[in-house]
Amino acid sequence: MDEFSFIRSIKPDHYRQSSLIKGIDDDAAVFRPSGHDVVTAVDTMVEGVHFTRQTMEPEQIGYRVLAANISDLAAMGSTPAFYMVSITIPSDWTHEELERVYEGMKRLGDSYQMDLIGGDTVSGSELSLSVTVIGMVQKGKARYRSTAEAGDVLFVTGTLGDSRAGLEWLLNPKGQASEDHTYLVQRHQTPVPRVIFASHLSHLERLALNDVSDGIANEAKEIAEASDVDLFIDLKALPFSEPIRNVFPEHYVNWGLSGGEDFELLGCVPEKDWSQVIEAAEHAGVPVSKIGHVKTKEGPVPVVMVNKSGEWERLTSSGYTHLKEKGD
Numbered sequence: 135m136d137e138f139s140f141i142r143s144i145k146p147d148h149y150r151q152s153s154l155i156k157g158i159d160d161d162a163a164v165f166r167p168s169g170h171d172v173v174t175a176v177d178t179m180v181e182g183v184h185f186t187r188q189t190m191e192p193e194q195i196g197y198r199v200l201a202a203n204i205s206d207l208a209a210m211g212s213t214p215a216f217y218m219v220s221i222t223i224p225s226d227w228t229h230e231e232l233e234r235v236y237e238g239m240k241r242l243g244d245s246y247q248m249d250l251i252g253g254d255t256v257s258g259s260e261l262s263l264s265v266t267v268i269g270m271v272q273k274g275k276a277r278y279r280s281t282a283e284a285g286d287v288l289f290v291t292g293t294l295g296d297s298r299a300g301l302e303w304l305l306n307p308k309g310q311a312s313e314d315h316t317y318l319v320q321r322h323q324t325p326v327p328r329v330i331f332a333s334h335l336s337h338l339e340r341l342a343l344n345d346v347s348d349g350i351a352n353e354a355k356e357i358a359e360a361s362d363v364d365l366f367i368d369l370k371a372l373p374f375s376e377p378i379r380n381v382f383p384e385h386y387v388n389w390g391l392s393g394g395e396d397f398e399l400l401g402c403v404p405e406k407d408w409s410q411v412i413e414a415a416e417h418a419g420v421p422v423s424k425i426g427h428v429k430t431k432e433g434p435v436p437v438v439m440v441n442k443s444g445e446w447e448r449l450t451s452s453g454y455t456h457l458k459e460k461g462d
């Protein structure tokens with residue numbers, strides 16, 4: 135199958151977004167949003183870095199790359215609308231497998247009424263999927279990492295470290311998988327972006343959000359730096375699932391801080407609005423936990439503090455970092 139028949143095979147037979155004027159078929163797509171700010175992000179998944187044939191089925195690769203992108207739209211408080219897919223295809227991937235990758239994306243995209251409106255297809259040595267998402271948010275209502283203030287509550291949705299734990303089991307399975315293992319694996323392969331939760335908070339005046347792709351140690355640091363504040367995390371308040379506590383009792387705390395790929399939302403709101411965050415979480419059916427607070431920056435640079443052994447100590451960014459140099 136050549137490039138052109140491949141494109142024909144993945145082209146949607148209809149579109150749903152009313153702002154779309156031209157989808158797949160021309161040099162580029164065209165849409166005309168009314169009364170909204172347009173939010174856009176791109177994230178890439180590469181075979182051998184973000185997944186292997188051992189860690190994910192083709193459908194899961196598609197689902198997950200789109201989920202990681204939708205998670206960024208959720209972290210901006212926006213509603214998903216469109217996606218574009220740039221794919222590099224190695225010769226050992228069959229057409230049937232690639233259709234399954236697109237099926238996985240379609241399954242998740244359909245649940246948000248998203249339209250696939252374009253992309254690019256090339257051949258290369260590893261399977262790589264680069265997805266661009268486009269979302270809409272009411273004018274001026276996008277949620278920035280830079281808006282946390284002293285006195286805010288620091289919160290996180292869901293539970294932490296499950297994705298890292300699921301990956302561990304996929305890479306080093308030791309015997310028969312129990313229900314706990316299956317839960318952790320499913321959290322790694324098919325994370326649910328927290329779009330609905332974030333949309334239930336659209337009425338709040340001020341809310342800083344960041345999604346957890348690299349571990350909360352990194353994400354908290356990003357909020358601290360962008361807002362020029364210090365963040366205090368109460369280790370005992372971090373939310374962990376029963377399965378991770380059962381299966382990885384020695385690792386779960388570290389994986390919660392630096393495991394990454396949980397795609398939960400880390401946020402800061404004024405103390406007076408905390409009860410509304412709890413309400414939004416109940417409506418969305420998502421757990422939410424208060425895990426700390428925000429303070430005025432004390433030293434020369436913003437820091438994240440954690441009470442590891444009773445004492446407050448500085449938490450260094452310890453999540454996954456690409457392009458790390460030796461000795462970093």
Ligand SMILES: Nc1ncnc2c1ncn2[C@@H]1O[C@H](COP(=O)(O)OP(=O)(O)OP(=O)(O)O)[C@@H](O)[C@H]1O
Binds near residue numbers: 176206347348
């Ligand atoms: N190669 C690049 N060229 C231009 N901008 C980039 C590039 N890589 C990242 N950025 C921009 O840098 C900012 C931070 O990107 P980053 O990828 O760290 O965020 P993220 O998508 O939330 O995290 P993750 O990739 O772990 O999911 C974003 O504004 C992003 O658009």
Ligand SMILES: Cc1ncc(C[n+]2csc(CCOP(=O)(O)O)c2C)c(N)n1
Binds near residue numbers: 182183395
């Ligand atoms: C096979 C395999 N090995 C390792 C990992 C772990 N991993 C890869 S990228 C990343 C951080 C997010 O990346 P990005 O910043 O690009 O969003 C993490 C935690 C995995 N998922 N699969």
Ligand SMILES: [Mg+2]
Binds near residue numbers: 176177
């Ligand atoms: Mg990114």
Ligand SMILES: [Mg+2]
Binds near residue numbers: 347
């Ligand atoms: Mg992000």
Ligand SMILES: [Mg+2]
Binds near residue numbers: 177202203206347
């Ligand atoms: Mg991202």
